[in-house]
Amino acid sequence: MDSYSSDQSSPSINSSLSQDIEQQPQQYIPDQNSNNQQRANLHLTRTETVKSLQEMGLTSDAAVPDINAPQATKNAIFPEEYTLETPTGLVPVATLHSIGRTSTAVSRTRTRQIDRESDSESKAEEEEEEEDTSNDLDPDIEFVTFVTGDPENPHNWPVWVRWVFTILLSGLVVCVAYGSACITGGLGTVQKQYHVGLEAAILTCSLMVIGFSLGPLIWSPVSDLYGRRVAYFVSMGLYVIFNIPCALSPNLGGLLVCRFLCGVFASSALCLVGGSIADMFPASTRGKAIAVFAWAPYAGPVLGPLVNGFISVSTDRMDLIFWVNMAFAGAMWIIVAFIPETYAPVILQRRAKRLRKETGNPKIMTEQEAQGVSLNEMMTACIVRPLVFAVTEPVLVATCFYVCLIYSLLYAFFFAFPVVFGELYGYKDNLVGLMLVPILIGATFALGFTTWCENKYVKLISERKPTPEDRLLGAKIGAPFAAIGLWLLGACAEKHVIWVGPASSGLAFGFGMVLIYYSLNNYIIDCYVQYASSALATKVFLRSAGGAAFPLFTTQMYHKLGLHWASWLLAFICTAMIALPFGFSLWGKELRHKLSKKDYSIDALGI
Structure with a gap:
């Protein structure tokens, strides 16, 4: 002794x-x-x-x-x-x-x-x-x-306390995701305020999403060194403050810079909340809590055009859109400040x-104190390894591509619906925002369905040793629904078809979208368990890049190809991607051994 x-x-x-x-x-x-x-x-x-x-x-x-x-x-x-x-x-x-x-x-x-x-x-x-x-x-x-x-130990907190914190942290993700799309409900106000075209106004959305891809390079190391609570408090405080120049900027350049910085600061919620939830729940029970987190970044952007479409039509004020966003962010900043530290090392x-x-x-x-913090190791884990994975891990790249596609298609809906419902049906921004409600409903249905998927997984691993491919059940169910939503949108884009047709496309897409993300997120963790943080950083980077790019050409694509073929082009791509979860379910283990530089998965490591 x-x-x-x-x-x-x-x-x-x-x-x-x-x-x-x-x-x-x-x-x-x-x-x-x-x-x-x-x-x-x-x-x-x-x-x-x-x-x-x-x-x-x-x-x-x-x-x-x-x-x-x-x-x-x-x-x-x-x-x-x-x-x-x-x-x-x-x-x-x-x-x-x-x-x-x-x-x-x-x-x-x-x-x-x-x-x-x-x-x-x-x-x-x-x-x-x-x-x-x-x-x-x-x-x-x-x-x-x-x-x-x-x-x-956060694992020993009462279950109801952990679930309250999970809901509050997921609300933080909703807040940040809402902020990225809030201006899409009032792009006309940006055009009128600064006398610019639609493409320039769209940059106010895309640049914040680009900030989401770069912000984790700052907040992940801050979290490792000082804890989740410090990272949330500092980053969200800066996010709240930088909404002020967004509302008051005298020119478009100032607005674009501040929106980009808002994305960098707010990204802490997107890259750390999943970790906070994992801090509180052991691996055997965290699946249901992670499902709530999977719902938040996809449901949040839908609220942006829904709420701000009414603000835009009623007031025609761009600054009010950002004041409301600031109030939402400020409220969440105060709430999250009361959540105790969950990060065990700190x-x-x-x-x-x-x-x-x-x-x-x-x-x-x-x-960690005994060995000291290695700057080289931190740079490798947060920057170098995610970029290396992006070019050396085909399985990870294919999985991230699917996640990126689904996330990008969500933002594409925000710019496709104004064309379909604004130009075809003559709806203003407020009614166009209401057409997005079915996406939110479908996403919520998927959230309930993940409970069934998680119960199936728990039962399966009680009978035998788990493999990463066991996590693909949700994606196999959700993938066809995402494609069906796009086929339905293209088929119903006719003046004589009642608005319920194209609007209902969001129901199927929202349902498939959340199931795909929930399933593939867990698949990435189990495939790269030894370097899960780096693999997830690769996913965040690629997902945000796609979400920023799609708004820049969606409107032009619908004008050039027409309402039918623009949707059907995306539907063709989404239909082809249905093969990914089914293919990985059958041959994933062999592909990981053949295509990956090294097998980092739970089955290769004997977990």
């Missing part, structure tokens, strides 16, 4: 106390209400032993890091730190070494930096220690974990800092 003394007690007293603790093992997590005298009398800090770790299932082989483990930690010897609960809450590095866990190319320098933060040392001693480096972690370090039944870092102060032991820390 490893322990640390806080005073110079005799060996016999320490020996006796050690025997007592061995008989009744307890962790030392100081009571916040304990007085200084009680703390001064504390002699030992209880830690885990080789036997206790082995009883918890730890072996010499390190587990695959959880999807939410710090991306910049290299050669981790204790990746279970953020998911495992131990009776004592402290795991010595020496004990990990004893069961065969070793690290390479890791210096003791970071340990001594934390030492110096806790104790003032002479300059000579500091210089001497800087020169003393090793290729292993300091064996005296004790890694902090959650204790058994820990109330600070929660444990704060606990380690508290324990170092209360025990006087400067070597209590997390593994």
